[in-house]
Amino acid sequence: MSPDAPAPVIVAIDGPSGTGKSSTSRAVAAKLGLSYLDTGAQYRAITWWMLTHGIDVRDAEAVAAAADRPEILSGTDPAEPTITVDGTDASGPIRTQEVTGAVSAVSAVPAVRTRITELQRAIAAGAPTGIVVEGRDIGTTVLPDADLKIFLTASPEARAARRGGELKGSGGRPVDLDATREALLRRDAADAGRKTSPLRKADDAVEVDTTELTLEQVIECVVTLIEEKQQAR
Ligand SMILES: Nc1ncnc2c1ncn2[C@@H]1O[C@H](COP(=O)(O)OP(=O)(O)O)[C@@H](O)[C@H]1O
Numbered sequence: 001m002s003p004d005a006p007a008p009v010i011v012a013i014d015g016p017s018g019t020g021k022s023s024t025s026r027a028v029a030a031k032l033g034l035s036y037l038d039t040g041a042q043y044r045a046i047t048w049w050m051l052t053h054g055i056d057v058r059d060a061e062a063v064a065a066a067a068d069r070p071e072i073l074s075g076t077d078p079a080e081p082t083i084t085v086d087g088t089d090a091s092g093p094i095r096t097q098e099v100t101g102a103v104s105a106v107s108a109v110p111a112v113r114t115r116i117t118e119l120q121r122a123i124a125a126g127a128p129t130g131i132v133v134e135g136r137d138i139g140t141t142v143l144p145d146a147d148l149k150i151f152l153t154a155s156p157e158a159r160a161a162r163r164g165g166e167l168k169g170s171g172g173r174p175v176d177l178d179a180t181r182e183a184l185l186r187r188d189a190a191d192a193g194r195k196t197s198p199l200r201k202a203d204d205a206v207e208v209d210t211t212e213l214t215l216e217q218v219i220e221c222v223v224t225l226i227e228e229k230q231q232a233r
């Protein structure tokens, strides 16, 4: 890096499912020329590997014993984020209902979190201009010294409607919004209730309620907050 290059900026974006973390983080990273990391995709990838290797995901000891086995690689270009497991593209399989239903149990296992947290810190440290990292525990545990921490929220109804829109878009049966909402709330409770590194707003995070905001407004808000931080440095 040249002596005049600005120091890399590290942004942590956390919050529950459907609050807009992925879409906001990708767009903000693309606008500002930063790398992008979807940490949920990493937890989904290790969960997919457990399921396809016959590991009982309810057996925390078996999951812990296998946690170091899969090789998980994340591509951090916001224009084309990628994820591979043992060299195989996992971007499709990690979005199935089966993985979504198992990911909270696998990600609650401390050995899994240690493994994935190490990967995340190495990726963040290697990002040349900086990175937007989104997940559940980025501001609290993974990158507690991030330059900016955002915690996104939205009402359960808004989140269910957004997820429902995606499911419909993928061409399935009509979406039951009540069931989608209940499934989201169950996953929130599991993610916020686990012992190790639960979903929680960091004390120094800026909370943004996106219920009444368009995606563009949320992106603009986060870009402004990052630019303010950069100017203050
Ligand atoms: N502020 C918003 N208003 C309306 N729809 C949104 C908003 N933010 C995100 N979305 C849509 O909601 C869905 C879920 O967003 P996503 O970024 O995947 O959330 P998360 O990563 O928090 O689960 C996507 O289809 C996205 O386009």
Ligand SMILES: Nc1ccn([C@H]2C[C@H](O)[C@@H](COP(=O)(O)OP(=O)(O)O)O2)c(=O)n1
Binding pocket: 016, 017, 018, 039, 040, 041, 043, 044, 103, 104, 107, 108, 134, 135, 136, 137, 138, 187, 191
């Ligand atoms: N930093 C993170 C990110 C995700 N997880 C776990 C908990 C989440 O329910 C799953 C899936 O996360 P993901 O962000 O893909 O979920 P949604 O896109 O919000 O449905 O992974 C985690 O424990 N810690």
